[in-house]
Amino acid sequence: MPRFSANLSLLFPEVPLPERFEAAARAGFSGVEMQFPYEHDAAMLAERAGRAGVEMVVFNLPAGDWARGERGIACHPRRVEEFRMGVGRALEYARKLSCKHLNCLVGIPPADSDDEHVHATLLGNLRFAAEALAREGCTLLIEPLNTRTVPEFYVSSSAHAAQLVHEVAAANCKIQYDLFHMQVMEGDLAKTLESMRPLIGHVQFADVPDRHEPGTGEINFEFLFAWLDRIGYAGWVGAEYLPSKPTSETLAWARRYFAPRPSQQRVSQAPAEAAERRGGEQQQ
Numbered sequence: 001m002p003r004f005s006a007n008l009s010l011l012f013p014e015v016p017l018p019e020r021f022e023a024a025a026r027a028g029f030s031g032v033e034m035q036f037p038y039e040h041d042a043a044m045l046a047e048r049a050g051r052a053g054v055e056m057v058v059f060n061l062p063a064g065d066w067a068r069g070e071r072g073i074a075c076h077p078r079r080v081e082e083f084r085m086g087v088g089r090a091l092e093y094a095r096k097l098s099c100k101h102l103n104c105l106v107g108i109p110p111a112d113s114d115d116e117h118v119h120a121t122l123l124g125n126l127r128f129a130a131e132a133l134a135r136e137g138c139t140l141l142i143e144p145l146n147t148r149t150v151p152e153f154y155v156s157s158s159a160h161a162a163q164l165v166h167e168v169a170a171a172n173c174k175i176q177y178d179l180f181h182m183q184v185m186e187g188d189l190a191k192t193l194e195s196m197r198p199l200i201g202h203v204q205f206a207d208v209p210d211r212h213e214p215g216t217g218e219i220n221f222e223f224l225f226a227w228l229d230r231i232g233y234a235g236w237v238g239a240e241y242l243p244s245k246p247t248s249e250t251l252a253w254a255r256r257y258f259a260p261r262p263s264q265q266r267v268s269q270a271p272a273e274a275a276e277r278r279g280g281e282q283q284q
Contacts, residue, residue, distance in 0.1 A: 001257055002225050002233075005031030005057040007204070007240040012247045018044065021052040027251055028258030031057040033238050038062060038089065042096040049097065057236045058101035058141065058176070058202055059093070061129070062086035071145070072105030074129075075122040075154045077113055087129045091136055101202055102133060103141040103176050108152045118154065123167055130170035139201050140168075143176035146184035149211075156185055158192050165199050174201025178240070183208045183219055190224065194231045203228065206241035213241050213250035221253060 006024040008017060015023055017040065024032050032054045037045055049056050064070030064079075073079045073086075090102050104126065109118045130140045144161045145153045155161055161175045177200045179189055186192070193200070205224075207217030214221040228237065243250045 002228050002237040003031060003235075004029055004254065004257060005033045005055075005236045005238045007033050007035070007238055009035040010240055010242055013243070014246055018048050021048040021054055023247070025052040025054050027248065028254060029054060029239075031055045031236055031238075033057045033236075033240070034059045036060055036063070036066070037093055037097070042093045045093075046096050046098070056097040056099040057238065058103055059090075059097075059099060060103045060105055061090045063105045064107065070107065071150050071153060072107030074104055074106045074125045075109050075118045076107060077110070077117050077121045080121060080125060083125050084128055087132050091132065091138070094136065094138055100137065101139045101141055102129075103143050103202070104129060105143060105145070106153075106155050108150070109154050122154070123164070126164060126168045126173065127170065130168055130173045134170065134172045139172045139174055140170070141174055141176035141201050143178060144181060144185070145178070146181040148184055149181070156181075158182055158186065158196060162196060162199055175199050176202045176204065178204040178206075179219060179224065180204070180206040180208055180211055180241075189219070190227050193224075193227065193233070197231050197233055200233065200235070202235055202238065203233070204238040204240040206239075210244075211242050212244040213239075214253035216244055225257070 006027070006029040008020040008024065012020040012023040021032060032049065033056070037059050064073040073083050094102060106122055126140065126142065133140045142155065142161050142164055144155045144157055147153055147156045155164065158175065158177065165173050165175060175196065177193065182192065183189060205221065206212065207214055207219050209217055225237070
């Protein structure tokens with residue numbers, strides 16, 4: 001059965017971000033992920049994750065000025081130093097959050113750059129990041145995005161991402177395969193997942209066309225989640241969708257996969273545990 005993580009940057013927007021860790025745990029998720037944690041104190045995030053009993057699975061390397069439309073800077077020839085400083089910052093958060101996967105959004109090439117220069121810059125940055133992450137026992141992920149949502153994004157196909165993984169030639173460099181983006185760009189999800197399974201380090205999902213929860217669009221998620229088991233994928237599967245209504249009302253897809261909520265188990269066990277403690281205290 002797939003291991004599901006909740007992307008807290010998109011899910012549970014009904015509550016402030018610090019409260020989303022516990023909301024995800026109550027819903028049945030054992031892992032969480034974020035797009036960018038850098039506006040929040042890493043120690044606070046780690047404390048919240050620990051309190052909720054969830055694992056921080058993945059977050060993105062710093063990706064430039066998001067508000068201005070930047071979607072990564074790894075392919076920018078004039079921003080190499082900024083990218084590499086961002087790798088260091090991401091690793092500081094990864095240490096505190098015990099996070100073992102960091103995703104690289106490669107970005108949109110500058111209009112005045114030729115493709116050869118862009119490719120060489122990106123490859124150098126990816127090799128730098130992979131080496132830095134390897135020293136910390138972390139995996140570097142490369143995520144192709146669709147060009148309908150992010151026009152002119154440099155890596156927009158699974159084949160291009162696989163080419164980069166092979167060129168980086170590092171054991172800890174993998175693909176973050178997002179079902180939403182790849183359904184928009186190329187379809188044939190099942191066979192691509194199967195053929196590229198050794199290269200895939202993380203899977204994410206949202207339905208097409210509107211990036212909402214499973215059941216709102218064209219993707220057969222019940223089949224694909226079973227397919228991931230069938231082909232032997234053992235990594236996390238991240239729910240990174242825009243809830244079309246309150247998140248708790250969008251989790252019909254998850255009911256067949258989630259065990260009883262840990263918080264409910266803790267509540268049911270609490271009276272017995274308290275009695276046992278009292279008995280032990282009386283014996284002392």
